[in-house]
Amino acid sequence: HGNLQSGTLPYDFSRRLLDLAGRQSKLKYAYLTTSGAMANECAMRVCMQKRAPGHRIMAFEHCFMGRSLTMTSVGDNAAARDGLPVNTAVDYIPFWSDAAAAKIGGKTKFIDYALGEVERYATRYPKGHACFVMELIQGEGGFNVPPKEFLEELMKACRRHEIPIWDDEIQAFGRTSQMFAFEHFGLGDYVDVFCVGKMTHACAALWTEDMKPRPGLLSGTFTGSTVDFTVGLSVLDQLENGGFYGDEGLFAQHQAAFRAQAEALVAKHPEWFPKTDDVLSPIGGVGGMMRLTPFGGAKDKIMAAAKAIYAEGAITFWCGHGPFHLRLLPPLPVLKLEEWPRIFAVLERGLAKV
Template sequence: MMPKRTTAEWQEIRDQYIPQGVGNGNRNIAKYGRGAELYDIEGERYIDFAGAIGTINVGHAHPEVVKAIQEQAENVIHPGFNVMMYDSYIELAKQLTEITPGEHAKQTILLNSGAEAVENAVKIARKYTKRQAVVTFDRAFHGRTNMTMGMTSKVKPYKFEFGPFAGELYKAPYPYPYRKPDDMSDETYEAFMIEEFERFFLTTVAPESTACVVMEPVQGEGGFIVPPKRFVKYVEEFCKKHGILFVADEIQTGFGRTGAFLASEHFEITPDFVTLSKSLAGGVPLSAVVGRSEVMNEASPGELGGTYAGSPLGCAAALAAIDVIRNENLNERAEVIGEQIEAKGKAWAEKYEWVGEVRRLGAMVAIEIVEDRKTKTPDKMKAAAIAKAANASGVLLLTAGLYGNVVRFLPPLVMTDEQLEEGLEKIASVFDDL
């Protein structure tokens, strides 16, 4: 039984017993959540545009997910799949191979976190190719473990003074259409970025040494950067040409966020591996690597797995969440939500010179905050002020981006039109007060 304390008391205890390195965007204490709303212990209501950093696409405490977890907990909480198998792991592995792109034979391993999924994809790629080099991209984010910190681009707050990192990790250029030279057309810029990608493999690492290229189809922490389809398809083709395994990191983009089960569908690519987590299990810790069978099977028994990897509670929640996405048409709903946020954002851009760009894929929406649209100088302070004021007004909102100047929207896809409109009006009031 939890002791009853005020918010201020909990905050004091938190500061005493939990290190400051664990960040908190909102320092109130969550009590319960339903759909796209959270309530704190003081009874205050919050409209959620953060979605636990994209983890609850099906919403807080979805009844079907809750039911699945309860039923599973009443039977078996955790036998350990490496000790004794259970059907939910096997069924989920089957369904994930069906969801991911491609008609080729695929297999799935289940793990705990997104970073763990990325590490295992690298581990398997190196085992199969007998190569060591791993290529990621500028502005990439793949996790906070030692290897994934090395794969991540942004130094602060993710990497500063935490090294040394694992070796043979390299970062290729990734398009940033908003920040292309003003005198360069979209078509010319796409060709330029492809040439830069080719040059990277001449100046930095040889294709023959590269085990895998790990790419976010839409960069998450990097600022919700949507790359040109032509560039993404070229990366895929380059990997095929040189025997490099192409890994799509769909941890933040998956499970309806972009208006499809996976963002890879928008780019018409078929990755060799897909890494999944976040909204996979409706808020329960779970991750997955789905890959070509001949590659996944390269590892011998015991070389893959983990004590809690693919827990029954997570598997049950994931199977329920997948059903919810299908039955409630959340892929389609994502596009509706995204369109409405984009429309508001463009209206703000007409009103405020410091709204630089509104960009999105589905309901993965970003507003880039700048000092002015002519210079495009990032304004991190204003973006932080927007998020802080939104939280104070009852809207959970986050920032992102290499420069920290991007306001990002990750609302649960079950958000109603009324909640969406109310939340956007509150944010509009924040903008007016700046």
């Protein structure tokens, strides 16, 4: 399927996604892509055209945006840019951290600090920003879950400065207490541009009427295959009708089961979970995004733990830029609640090898 020849499935997928997104947002249009990075590229173009000649990007520290040249320029990971030029001007805003908030004097002071950074950059570059791109819950950055007030105050500041808000949910979509992370936080009215991928198989950039680009900005001869949209439609239907969301939904039950097992493991092996100034709690996450922080978040030990756990029979990965964490993204729609003890037995055997 592409712009020169296409069946009806891309439209069907787009319409379904927009109907779901529009329940609690003003998102009205969609453009389909073959990767999350390309969805982000399209979102950036929409924002830049709207705000031209403003071209700077505000982004959160520790964000991950994808692997294209421009997305590695925006993402806050120097290793991903090794040997590559930086082609985009980015101003980084501190993302929420429980530990950083505690050090600075609490939630209100940390929010004020982040707001001050937004105001500083907006004042330094008047009308110079195309957007503020936000992972509402950071993925690679550490499965960091902020309080609603943190995000909302920054979004209000963006509104004051007419800076479009771009919500990147390529990792968080479908995995929180609601289908969309902006629904989880109740912040859909602030979202101007939105990106989704991975779980949906087909990837997409969405935007509101006010952000509608001029003809010719977005185009592509290949937007995906029939199977992408067929599976994507099935995924959306299952997410809507599977009983996954809400305080009593399956994902909340899995998060509770994960935390119960994690708390038991921490109590059994406190030596694996030392308290540090940077790790206030070894257990974190929301819904299907789960985080465990053994060994004080030391990078070498976290990486060794993930490999040892894999050898024992479970797949984990790491996230964060210091402290580092074990990242769990279990297949919750098919995982049974009674399997969590067996999963943690594997984790325990792997951690014991480090």
